[in-house]
Amino acid sequence: EVQLVESGGGLVQPGRSLRLSCAASGFTLGGYEMSWVRQAPGKGLEWVSYISSSGSLIYYTDSVKGRFTISRDNAKNSLYLQMDSLRAEDTAVYYCAREVASTFSYAFDYWGQGALVTVSS
Amino acid sequence: QSVLTQPPSVSGAPGQRVTISCTGSSSNIGAGYDVHWYQQFPGTAPKLLIYGNYNRPSGVPDRFSGSKSGTSASLAITGLQAEDEADYYCQSYDSSLSGYVFGTGTKVTVL
Numbered sequence: 746e747v748q749l750v751e752s753g754g755g756l757v758q759p760g761r762s763l764r765l766s767c768a769a770s771g772f773t774l775g776g777y778e779m780s781w782v783r784q785a786p787g788k789g790l791e792w793v794s795y796i797s798s799s800g801s802l803i804y805y806t807d808s809v810k811g812r813f814t815i816s817r818d819n820a821k822n823s824l825y826l827q828m829d830s831l832r833a834e835d836t837a838v839y840y841c842a843r844e845v846a847s848t849f850s851y852a853f854d855y856w857g858q859g860a861l862v863t864v865s866s
Numbered sequence: 867q868s869v870l871t872q873p874p875s876v877s878g879a880p881g882q883r884v885t886i887s888c889t890g891s892s893s894n895i896g897a898g899y900d901v902h903w904y905q906q907f908p909g910t911a912p913k914l915l916i917y918g919n920y921n922r923p924s925g926v927p928d929r930f931s932g933s934k935s936g937t938s939a940s941l942a943i944t945g946l947q948a949e950d951e952a953d954y955y956c957q958s959y960d961s962s963l964s965g966y967v968f969g970t971g972t973k974v975t976v977l
Contacts, residue, residue, distance in 0.1 A: 853914060
């Protein structure tokens with residue numbers, strides 16, 4: 746059974762850092778592209794960052810560029826999101842999601858349960 | 867800010883058919899990128915409902931169907947059931963943003 750389990754969320758002050766982890770099981774992480782997607786309280790879904798299966802290609806949404814860093818350790822079946830210089834507007838539930846290819850794009854076929862990050866003083 | 871626009875809400879009686887539109891532009895849906903749809907219940911992670919415009923993952927009832935034309939896509943739910951009451955999101959890729967984009971989300975209410 747495919748499972749994605751996020752950890753590392755919590756309450757953090759503005760300007761501080763937090764690192765999210767996503768443990769994958771039931772499949773070989775190294776065979777898949779992965780993304781982080783977030784959802785602010787009461788709001789819609791927002792894609793945050795993408796990493797290719799090997800880790801050689803990485804993309805971010807504009808609002809987190811220069812502050813967030815996505816990485817992966819395929820040997821440990823783990824995905825990470827290092828979040829620095831956190832802002833109140835980064836408050837959200839953060840999901841890690843596995844990508845599956847369609848003809849012209851990728852969909853997210855499995856999601857973790859989410860990790861709540863609250864940025865507040 | 868979402869670049870894919872959906873109606874905030876749609877509703878229907880049990881057994882009826884409802885549709886949810888997803889309107890994009892020439893840099894996403896209109897550029898030929900596939901549209902995918904997700905179902906989300908309160909407090910839970912989204913679930914993939916339709917991928918590649920019209921394909922259903924294993925286990926998704928055939929009451930759910932997707933289509934795409936031009937710069938828009940649609941999700942149809944036929945034979946609406948109480949258990950379909952949830953939020954629905956479309957998703958695609960945007961070449962001008964170099965990233966994935968989601969729709970604004972639609973809440974489906976079963977009357």
